[in-house]
Amino acid sequence: MANCSHNCEECNQDCSERSFLAPMNQHSNVKKVIGVVSGKGGVGKSSITALLALLKQREGKKVAILDGDITGPSIGRVFGVEHQQLLSNGEDIIPVTSTAGTKIISANLMLETSDTPVIWRGPVLAGLIKQFWSDVVWGDIDYMFVDMPPGTGDVPLTVFQSLPLDGIVIVTSPQELVGMIVGKAVNMAKQMNIPIIGLVENMSYVKCPDCDKKIYIFGKSHGQETADQYGLDLLGQLPLDSELTQLSDLGKVEDFYAPWLENFSEKIKNI
Ligand code: ADP
Secondary structure (H helix, E strand, C coil): CCCCCCCCCCCCCCCCCCCCCCCCCCCCEEEEEEEEEECCCCCCHHHHHHHHHHHHHHCCCCEEEEECCCCCCCHHHHCCCCCCCCEECCCCEECEECCCCCEEECHHHHCCCCCCCCCCCHHHHHHHHHHHHHCECCCEEEEEEEECCCCCCHHHHHHHHHCCCCEEEEEECHHHHHCCHHHHHHHHHHHCCCCEEEEEECCCCEECCCCCCEECCCCCCCHHHHHHHHCCCEEEECCCCHHHHHHHHCCCHHHCCCHHHHHHHHHCCCC
């Protein structure tokens, strides 16, 4: 909804989402909430969430990440904050802050060890995500990126309903584009009346280190075709870049620079 303040308690509009939406914390002022979704796990949804956040951070914006991928949280690790302590006054929770200044909340920060499995069922997971939104003191934020649970099942659906998403970015891999998985994510967003900002084809190719030639290891790219099919903006066809993997594993994703990232940065300037 246009001009939505994301605070249903202060609003007298009668919109379809209001009964499910969790209220924003009274000490928070989050201007844009953008969900990053994928039809299945492992396509790079968390990595793209991290890249979107660091690019907006480099634009000078105030940025936050809500790690909604509760059963496979990786945002804490790639930003190197997983050992930081979450602070709470018993009521509100203070998010941790990355080296570059991105505020982060993730289930990993609450677990005893990072390899503790999360075996909660859907309603508990959805409740925790609502808590991440309502009980966390986010302060002033220009862009919050939500790393959504993968897939189009019950848990992502509840997250769609609980958070006041202004738009979503759909992340896919070349193999996924051939199937119906993107279509499912598109239809879920349409049913929830959430605008789709665009499509990112991740791991689209690798660049030969000797001759710079693009090698399409998963076969011909279908990114543009699929974007056209669903009337979406193709935000990027990003390569498989081993430096991104390495820096993410070291918790230093914010040190990542690459020529291809410049193009992606240009493309997302106006989101
Ligand atoms: P998802 O969130 O969809 O499960 P991740 O973002 O965790 O996927 O990515 C899975 C693995 O692939 C991680 O080890 C990540 O560092 C790596 N990865 C993702 N995208 C890229 C990329 N474009 N280049 C190199 N490695 C990548």
